[in-house]
Amino acid sequence: xxxxxxxxxxxxxxxAPSTVSNILNGRATALRIADATVARVEQAxxxxxxxxxxxxxxxxxxxxxxxxxxxxxxxxxxxxxxxHDVLVTAITxxxxxxxxxVPIAQPEKGTSARYVDRLLSDVDLAGVVxxxxxxxxEAGRRLAKFDIPVVWMSLETPEERLPGVAHxxxxxxxxxxxxxxxxxxxxxxxxxxxxxxxxxxERLHVAEALFPGRTFLVxxxxxxxxxxxxxxxxxxxxxxxxxxLFCADDxxxxxxLRACRExxxxxxxxxxxxxxxxxxxxxxxxxxxxxxxxPLRALTSSAFEALFEHLESEEPSARxxxxxxxxxxESTPIVRSTATLRSAGQ
Numbered sequence: 001x002x003x004x005x006x007x008x009x010x011x012x013x014x015x016a017p018s019t020v021s022n023i024l025n026g027r028a029t030a031l032r033i034a035d036a037t038v039a040r041v042e043q044a045x046x047x048x049x050x051x052x053x054x055x056x057x058x059x060x061x062x063x064x065x066x067x068x069x070x071x072x073x074x075x076x077x078x079x080x081x082x083x084h085d086v087l088v089t090a091i092t093x094x095x096x097x098x099x100x101x102v103p104i105a106q107p108e109k110g111t112s113a114r115y116v117d118r119l120l121s122d123v124d125l126a127g128v129v130x131x132x133x134x135x136x137x138e139a140g141r142r143l144a145k146f147d148i149p150v151v152w153m154s155l156e157t158p159e160e161r162l163p164g165v166a167h168x169x170x171x172x173x174x175x176x177x178x179x180x181x182x183x184x185x186x187x188x189x190x191x192x193x194x195x196x197x198x199x200x201x202e203r204l205h206v207a208e209a210l211f212p213g214r215t216f217l218v219x220x221x222x223x224x225x226x227x228x229x230x231x232x233x234x235x236x237x238x239x240x241x242x243x244x245l246f247c248a249d250d251x252x253x254x255x256x257l258r259a260c261r262e263x264x265x266x267x268x269x270x271x272x273x274x275x276x277x278x279x280x281x282x283x284x285x286x287x288x289x290x291x292x293x294x295p296l297r298a299l300t301s302s303a304f305e306a307l308f309e310h311l312e313s314e315e316p317s318a319r320x321x322x323x324x325x326x327x328x329x330e331s332t333p334i335v336r337s338t339a340t341l342r343s344a345g346q
Contacts, residue, residue, distance in 0.1 A: 175292030189243025228255025
């Protein structure tokens with residue numbers, strides 16, 4: 001069924017389209033429109049299932065309740081815990097505040113300016129939360145230039161400061177350090193660091209600093225468990241130096257645990273495995289994986305709460321050329337059974 005228009009409501013109620021707009025935008029009392037006319041228009045709108053277009057509301061001066069979430073480029077398999085945690089938290093936080101979220105993934109092709117301009121022409125946005133990536137930085141600057149309130153969200157410590165309302169970020173290092181500094185590793189053994197393609201997060205630097213000259217990097221074909229299993233299997237069959245494996249994501253670690261079971265390698269007696277993420281997934285808990293919790297949900301909530309505080313303020317702060325940094329949300333250790341660790345304080 002075609003979407004009803006303002007003209008359809010006007011014809012059904014026997015009034016002018018401008019009268020429909022004035023009534024449905026809450027100006028009936030100020031314009032002294034008769035109660036009977038208001039009732040007739042509201043009933044016609046209800047009968048037709050009329051929903052005002054966002055553009056029409058914006059023209060009439062009504063305040064938008066839509067906010068954008070500009071994500072980085074989606075991974076080849078987007079159904080992963082990182083995307084899930086950010087997106088679901090954004091939706092639930094916005095809903096509780098009376099807003100609706102419009103998720104926008106960074107496009108693979110085209111300029112940032114082009115997709116920002118298309119977004120602004122298609123959606124009446126009250127504000128945006130932008131996941132900081134080099135490409136999204138350009139998009140966020142353009143949004144801020146058009147006076148769209150921007151809150152930046154960095155999944156690790158930001159290296160640049162950008163215009164906007166606020167900048168929230170996570171510090172990956174504390175939780176990783178709290179685990180790896182207690183890791184027991186024989187003097188003749190090395191710590192292998194497993195990553196997926198392209199992305200080199202700051203959590204890797206912690207391992208390299210704690211075990212100087214005793215780490216090496218191996219790259220899996222993806223960030224998913226099957227790739228983690230394949231890479232770990234090849235590594236453990238080929239390199240006897242490996243005494244521990246730090247996986248830059250829990251999904252890679254789950255794959256590595258699977259490879260160890262297949263090869264008859266005992267964890268943690270023969271090999272310690274440490275992950276990163278602390279995702280709330282059943283397989284993760286079943287594995288007993290020692291890991292570090294990445295505070296993605298708290299980070300996302302903080303970003304949207306900062307945006308809503310700005311939007312709901314009677315005197316919203318002016319857009320700043322440099323968005324103020326909020327205190328870092330730190331990763332925290334999760335000690336389970338897949339790594340041999342010294343007692344705390346040793």
